[in-house]
Amino acid sequence: MYCGKALELPRLSAAPAIYARMSNSQGKVVQKIAATFDELRDYYGYPRHPALSECLSTMDPKLLAERQRYAEQELLEMGITFAVYGHDDGTEKIWPFDVVPRPVPWIEWQHVEAGLKQRIKALNLFLDDIYSEGRILKEGLIPAELIRTAKTFRPECMGIKPPGGVWTHVTGTDLVRHSDGTIYVLEDNLRCPSGVSYVLENREIMKRVLPEVFYGSAIASIEDYPERLLETLLKTAPPHVTSPTAVVLTPGIYNSAYFEHSFLAQQMGIELVTGPDLFVDNDVVWMKTTRGPRRVDVIYRRIDDDFIDPECFRKDSMLGVPGLMRAYRKGNVTLANAPGTGVADDKAVYAYVPKIIRFYLDEEAILPNVPTYLCSNPSDCKYVLEHLHELVVKPTNESGGYGILMGPTASEADRKKCAEAIAQDPRNYIAQPMLTLSTVPTIVGTSLEPRHVDLRPFILYGEELFVLPGGLTRVALKEGSMIVNSSQGGGSKDTWVLLQ
Amino acid sequence: MLCRVANSVFWMSRYLERAENAARFIDVTSAIALGYRGLEETLWSSLLHAGGDVETFHKSYPVASRENVTRFLLFDRANPNSVLSCLGSARENARSIRENLTTPMWEAVNRFYLRVRSAAAEADQVLGQPHPFLERIKRSAHQVQGVTLATWSRGEAWQFYSMGSLLERADKTSRILDVKYFILLPDASHIGTAVDVVQWAALLESTSALQMYRRASGRIEPGRVVEFLVLNAKFPRSVRFCVSQADISLRAITGSPAQGFSNRAEQLLGQLSSQLSYAQVSDIIDGGLHEFVDNLQMRLNGIGDAIGETFFRIAPVDRQPAAASQSQSLTKTPAVVSTVAAKTSVP
Known part of the structure; x- marks a missing residue:
């Protein structure tokens, strides 16, 4: 998502202290190294995880490259793909995977885990609040206007109380580590975050391809995710149902995340359904089976709010189920995630998350936000317009990197266009300083080179909060690039939470 | 089970069987042709008649030569009953119900498809000496049947x-x-x-x-x-x-x-x-x-x-009329994919 070099970071805490020390004592060359944080080696080039590094360094890069090819062949035969458009083979891409793992030390992981649990708990309380009483708005901590004008706010959900107070059953929060060594929350993905199937498949591939690296390592296991997800879905079923039936709802095989939808349904042993497989009768959801209709109690839906029910949201949707929201309102079916959660990952609301945590939990945020300028705030807006060349500007309601301006690398004309857009609709924009994502060695040809990564851990919320150890490490395969999206040349790595 | 899933399972297996049989058709015709010098074209067009593919064939090929007919039956995407098309449809159906199949089944279908696809990329070479490829088709089909027998409830x-x-x-x-x-x-x-x-x-x-x-x-x-x-x-x-x-x-x-x-x-x-x-x-x-x-x-x-x-x-209750574009991709009902090739009429 981010690109460009490290710049002065106006509000970033304790910025590059190490960076400064290194450039004083070691001169220019080290300064260049010190500009990014490497997950495997420290600023002096010493391994952060000696056992792992030793194991990897005893392997000939040629051998690693060979294993890399083997992994790619396996992925092809397993049919692990990420984008499909019909019969045309050219668009069904094999999931890009790099065999060098990304390590996360246990101590650091505990910190991240605690931070994520805290954040998700607070965001659920927030959602429960704004769709009912709106205490936080009444007390003026967040301008009511900001919520009301969020495109992802769903007035249709006012007054709904999902079972257990759980709105976000599945979250995939994007984290990045900046050159100051701190891990920041970049985005909360509270709608239909994808990627967890690749986390699980990456681990499977690693076991097949590099078994020797696993020997003698203690790595947190992730294989129980489908079990945990199923439990989450069943525990949040409507309370009156004794043995609930859960399904996964997909837009269909042409959706870019279809592989994940079918993978999760298969792993959980539940039906994968499309909109036309379901219907609503008397405010109850049914699926059409060869033995007649069968009642559905929990829907893990991987269709956006907009398309989920043409009666309630977009009328032209053919993916959804007419009447689904009626059944949901009546408490006859659980939707995971709940409709309306998008308002809490609006990028302007994001800026308030530390306040939200303080308000509901009376705690300070464990994981920091990236400092954010809200263009709806006149003084911030002025600052942003004056510093466009050093900031990243994002539209508040988009996800997936759409509509982002990278100030330092953008053309003068693009910056001008962006400035006009901000002036016209300040509510729709935020800006953040450029971050320099940390790097992990990655196979390029037959050698290892540093490439920038981010991290998306997955959090389940049913009866309690569960954070899958590690998460999806996405890597920008192009030299110097910080764009990690798989649609734009990004790859992925297995993430190893190293147990002590 | 879901009606849609039942439909896709049914058609996946039909397409797999159809692909295997196309290989058998070519095999028997090649063998018979050995005793019928001079009547080659009659023989190969008889194959098209038996398969009900004459019309489709003549849209793209003037003569029913061995090479043309074999290419048509193995690799022609315009022929819904070609081995390549059948495998494409079988895999598409399998992909849409992947969660119902066992992983070895899915992988066998996927590999089968990938093999045929890479053979299609070097079609000229394969057509020069089709027998090993035809054998591989049968073997791959048997492999799918085998894992299905061994792993599926x-x-x-x-x-x-x-x-x-x-x-x-x-x-x-x-x-x-x-x-x-x-x-x-x-x-x-x-x-x-x-x-x-x-x-x-x-x-x-x-x-x-x-x-x-x-x-x-x-x-x-x-x-x-x-x-x-x-x-x-x-x-x-x-x-x-x-x-x-x-x-x-x-x-x-x-x-x-x-x-x-x-x-x-x-x-x-x-x-x-x-x-x-x-x-x-x-x-x-x-x-x-x-x-x-x-x-x-x-x-x-x-x-x-x-x-x-x-x-x-099972007739869906009041489906709303088909409507405008949407940003998420559409579901294509497998039934539509399947029925195209369902009825191969006999002349």
Whole structure:
């Protein structure tokens, strides 16, 4: 998502202290190294995880490259793909995977885990609040206007109380580590975050391809995710149902995340359904089976709010189920995630998350936000317009990197266009300083080179909060690039939470 | 199970079986052609007739040469019944129900498809020497059947799977017989000659039936070959075997007892099954083998339609009219994909 070099970071805490020390004592060359944080080696080039590094360094890069090819062949035969458009083979891409793992030390992981649990708990309380009483708005901590004008706010959900107070059953929060060594929350993905199937498949591939690296390592296991997800879905079923039936709802095989939808349904042993497989009768959801209709109690839906029910949201949707929201309102079916959660990952609301945590939990945020300028705030807006060349500007309601301006690398004309857009609709924009994502060695040809990564851990919320150890490490395969999206040349790595 | 899933399972297995049989068709024709110098074109066009593909073929090819017909049946994307198209459709159906298949099944289907796709990329080379490739197709098909047998629970999905492949196989075995009919019957004087025996043997070989035939019937005689391929109760590619096993699968799905029926599919399949059980080969020969095959194929098509009506097309309640574009991709109903190739009409 981010690109460009490290710049002065106006509000970033304790910025590059190490960076400064290194450039004083070691001169220019080290300064260049010190500009990014490497997950495997420290600023002096010493391994952060000696056992792992030793194991990897005893392997000939040629051998690693060979294993890399083997992994790619396996992925092809397993049919692990990420984008499909019909019969045309050219668009069904094999999931890009790099065999060098990304390590996360246990101590650091505990910190991240605690931070994520805290954040998700607070965001659920927030959602429960704004769709009912709106205490936080009444007390003026967040301008009511900001919520009301969020495109992802769903007035249709006012007054709904999902079972257990759980709105976000599945979250995939994007984290990045900046050159100051701190891990920041970049985005909360509270709608239909994808990627967890690749986390699980990456681990499977690693076991097949590099078994020797696993020997003698203690790595947190992730294989129980489908079990945990199923439990989450069943525990949040409507309370009156004794043995609930859960399904996964997909837009269909042409959706870019279809592989994940079918993978999760298969792993959980539940039906994968499309909109036309379901219907609503008397405010109850049914699926059409060869033995007649069968009642559905929990829907893990991987269709956006907009398309989920043409009666309630977009009328032209053919993916959804007419009447689904009626059944949901009546408490006859659980939707995971709940409709309306998008308002809490609006990028302007994001800026308030530390306040939200303080308000509901009376705690300070464990994981920091990236400092954010809200263009709806006149003084911030002025600052942003004056510093466009050093900031990243994002539209508040988009996800997936759409509509982002990278100030330092953008053309003068693009910056001008962006400035006009901000002036016209300040509510729709935020800006953040450029971050320099940390790097992990990655196979390029037959050698290892540093490439920038981010991290998306997955959090389940049913009866309690569960954070899958590690998460999806996405890597920008192009030299110097910080764009990690798989649609734009990004790859992925297995993430190893190293147990002590 | 979901109607959509049942439909896709059924069609996935039909497409797999169809691809395998296309390889068998080419195999038997190549073998017969060895004894028919000078009549090559007649032979290869007979293959198109038996498959009901003449019209599609002539849209793209002027002459029914060996190379053209083979290319058309193996790699032509414009031909919905080509091996490449069948595998594409089989995989597409499998992908849409992947969560219902076991991982080894899915991987076997996927690998099968990938092999055919990479062969298609070097089609010229393959067509120069098709035999190894045809063998690989059969082997890959057997691999899918093997992992399915070994890893899949014998639930409802399994019954739809076996029903699909059995009905397809019954249809294709009858068509293979038809190829032979087309060549031989116009000149009855050939029957019983050395060339003739070679050809009947080739036909048995192409259905992997030669050894089983020898054990059951000994010497090769046309009447007995027809009897074996149509009426044998134990050979897994004979029409009768396929139809009666499909009947068993259907009854396992519905729970209906062996006598009587509770829907149209059961009625039609039960009728056909009992007719085959009580038929004699002389009835078939006297009435004309081609006419018999023709009639059989119509009835099998009728059974396929009735299965669709009974299990897959449970009418959706008030679907809203199709409407404007949307940012998420559309679901394409597998039923639409499948029916394109469902009815290969017989001329």
